[in-house]
Amino acid sequence: MAHTVTESTRLTGQSLVAVCFIALVIHKVFRKIETYSFTIHFSLLCVPLLTSFELLRGTMPAAAAALVSCATFISTLLLSMALYRLSPFHPLARYPGPLMCKLTKFWMAFLSTTGDQHLYVKRLHDRYGDVVRIGPNELSFRDASIINAMLGAGGFHRGPHLAGRVLSITDVPFIVLMDSTIHAERRKPWIRAFSPAALKEYEPMIAHRVNQLVHVLEKQQGAIIIGKFFNYFAYDFMCDMAFGGGSELLRDGDKNNVWQIIQKGLPGCTFLSHVPYLGVYCGRIPILRPAVDHLLSYSMELTRERLERGSIVKDIFHYLNNEDQPEKPPPAMRYLLNEGSLAILAGSDTTSSTLTSLFFCLLTHPTAFKLLQAEVDLFYPRDEDPSNPQHHREMHFLDAAICEAMRLYPPVPSGSQRQVPFDKKGVMLGPYFVPGGTMMFLPPYIVQRDPRNFSPFPDDFWPDRWLVSAGRTSLSDALANAPADVTDADKMPFVHNDTAFIPFSYGPAGCVGKQLAMQEMRTVTCALLHKFDFSLHPDWDVEEYDRGFKDYYVTTRPDVHVILRARF
Template identity: 45%
Template sequence: MPQSQEIDPVFVSIIVAFVAHHVFRRHETYSLRAHALLIFVPPFVIATHFVHRPDGYGTLAHLFAKSLAIHVVALLSSIVMYRLSPWHPLARFPGPPLRKVSELVGAYYAAIGKKATAISELHKQYGSVVRTGPNSLSIIDPSAMSQLWSVPRGPWNIGPKMSYKNLTMMGIQDPEEHAQRRRPWGRGLGQAAIKEYEHPLMARVELLVRRLEEQKGELNLTKWMGMFSVDFMCDMAFGGGTEMLRDGEHTNAFRMLQRGMSIASVFTQVPWLGVYVGHIPGAGAPLRALHKVARTFAAKRLERGSSARDLFHYLNNEDLADAAPPPREHLIGDAILAIVAGSDTTANTLVNIFYCLLVNRSAYATLQAEIDKFYPSGDNPCNTRHYQDMHYLQAVINEALRLYNPTNLGGQRQVPPNGPPAVAGSLVLPPGTIFFMPPFVVNRDPRYFSLPSAFWPERWLIASGRIRFDSKEARVPAPLKQDEFVHNDAAFVSFGSGPINCVGKALATVEMRMVVCALLHKFEFRLRDGWDPREYSDNMREYITLTTSEVPVVLKARW
């Protein structure tokens, strides 16, 4: 009997599955065609090879179904065994077995909005470096972090984009291409451009003050910060487009943005799932709605042209006489990034600042006194001339960012698959390793900050030498002693670091300072009677960005 007739098709299916897995893991792709070839072609070839044998293996359909089932089971078995084996490149890093096997565990926590909290618990159990996925790590060692900021971005943006093509600037992994796409953003968010944005920012802040002054009784501060941030984002990025502060949130744009972030957070864990969903008509509706809004804003701005030097003036190279405009898809991606980074993160941070102040009345009083010192009654707190000298204001902002960083897990990074390992002291990350350095965890680690869960702005003034630890104004929480005081600036990177840090840091800082100064200058805020502040943390969700919950306040004009 010929040898080929003696080979069992089950055995062949298993061998082919193991070979396919080890070929595929060296050449990973997000192409659905490649995935289909991997899953369906080997069983079909095996079925057609054995169907005409005289051994009686059955019909082609029967043999294909059997081969497909065996192939898939063998493929999954090979994947699981390899990821748990001592031969995996990340085998030496500790972590739960289920997380080593699949990113779907992380996707579950992303779906319920507790991704950062889950990572924090893992670090308590396993240490400073934890394996959080088959090929991913979480790192909270500041000495290693400082050496890893130059590593390129990971593939996380593919999922929310629901495509591996035409990625936004945030999703580009190639350092040279990223630097090229970032240049217009650098011009559009440089100091000269920010000075031009101060006028529309001041107009929006003054409108926010007037609208709040018109309100009677209780109001939801979270809602008003959301409407303000979307309006200013549209002014700054597109030269206008929304009037939520004036007309109300009729479009539900901010809620749509937050719903989109919840789905996008899942897709960052499993980018291939986002690509799959992108091929299903009607699926991923909140994300598609966000993409549609971005397309609409970009199209209207391009049709209208540049009446002012908004962000799109730079992104479209309108400031360069001899430069061609970028492809339209690039501008649409830039619009998505502007909407998310320019409104969602700023609104959430402003809400966090006010929440922290309202539950810490001594800090509230100290900051209000500083604002009154620099801007007495009759002065305009939207004038930025004193902001650099308002050290307690900056300490409050830093402390709120430390406790509630809007990008709670930070940006995902990936060691280039075809390059050398990334080395940070004794830590060696093999090529292809995906990792992140979560501010939510680092900033709440007692090794880096004393009393890490406490809102204590004075810690920043002590660390910078502006006040003494044993002074009255330090307001040191008992029972902390001076020799126990810990403050590691290297662990606080609220806007990222390195060549792919947050390009909008300077504008966001001006925006936060102006809003806080204007509102505390004009109003006296208090929380609604009977509201439990613990509801705020309980209802907060950790998606791609931190999603804040309702903060009910009552306010009255001071003058």
């Protein structure tokens, strides 16, 4: 009997060792592959578990064998992963970072749901330096000298974080694509849609919506939440651009809670962007797709209406549907849905975010507000139409103010992820060695507030810095409009690194709609400052803006309460 027990114990021990060995092999396999295939993940996890169960079933009851095999396999796998990620043998061991970031991406995933990931990563850079390990295989950079190497023509393809947001790795808009060649091909109609000739065609549509915004604001009484109206304007306009119309939030209000649905889904999407494989799995569960499905169903309706109506004006759809190249067949409906949804969501939120930040900055810096309004009055006297962009090229303070707002509050604070291909042993990114498979971020919010790139007043709104850099004013004259008391003006170090200004990203994967967004923001700003005087509501706490400016890849902004008065 004792011999039987001893033999059973020996066999159990051997089986447990075998289970541990299987777990170690699976860990090594996971380190060598990158896949979002449910079948592969299922095979790599469930087949070993079944094998482990079979090894132990002969030495103990089935229920106990199932429990012990599962616990042994999973604990060994997790322990192996943790020890490797913290060990000096990990490829990123040379780079500093918090323990929890090194252990798991779930740390950043959970933290990101607060909307403060841009502030958290900035604190990490302040503590650790220009390179911080923010994930087991992920780095964040603060060094502007590597912008071209990372994001430029010879840089790296996108990482998978956007796939987690849209809950798919295949059925995606073009900005999610990780294959640079396919991305470049899918980008071509967008390039045609934002050519100088196309932008000229869009001017009447911009003017129409801007004038409507002015008329709606004229009817408001008392304090208003200015960002709400920027949301409505931007969404209506991008529906015009993407599908030739279909939204009237400015006229009717947000009766269908479009913005609430979008913003409600942002924390969850941001969580999944840090663990994109989980996002791809969640995309298969209908109950977890409300925001995505709502936008797609709305886009489906607009797409069908636009196809039935045909091309009345040359909008973005005109180019996406190859209506400008009739010799080419129209693309598939799913393609039009994905690209149209992208235009609405990305184009409306980023523009609205910048306009809200711009007016907050102007209203908390009265000198800048007066200078910009004086420039508007110079080029657009009382009887001229401020929605006509004919003078924009000459309005240097207007551009300076918009750029300065985007420098402080970029509409995509953390930027877009890049990845070194798995099939490369490693690359030199400036002075930094980055192993194959590593994901990387270069956050605009952090780079653009670095005093090595913008000084003085890196954390303050000072549009004059752009005029000094362009040689349009002297530093001493600009310091007269400084946001803080200045002494020894001649000794103030002035730094302005245009390369470090990346609110639209950079390179071949940069924002294709940059010029349209700038044209929108210039026109809105001119029209509103031409028509109204603004002031902040006296009971509104201005510090609320920084506390409420949240990074969910795109942003959410706090309510900015303003009082406006007609000037004429």
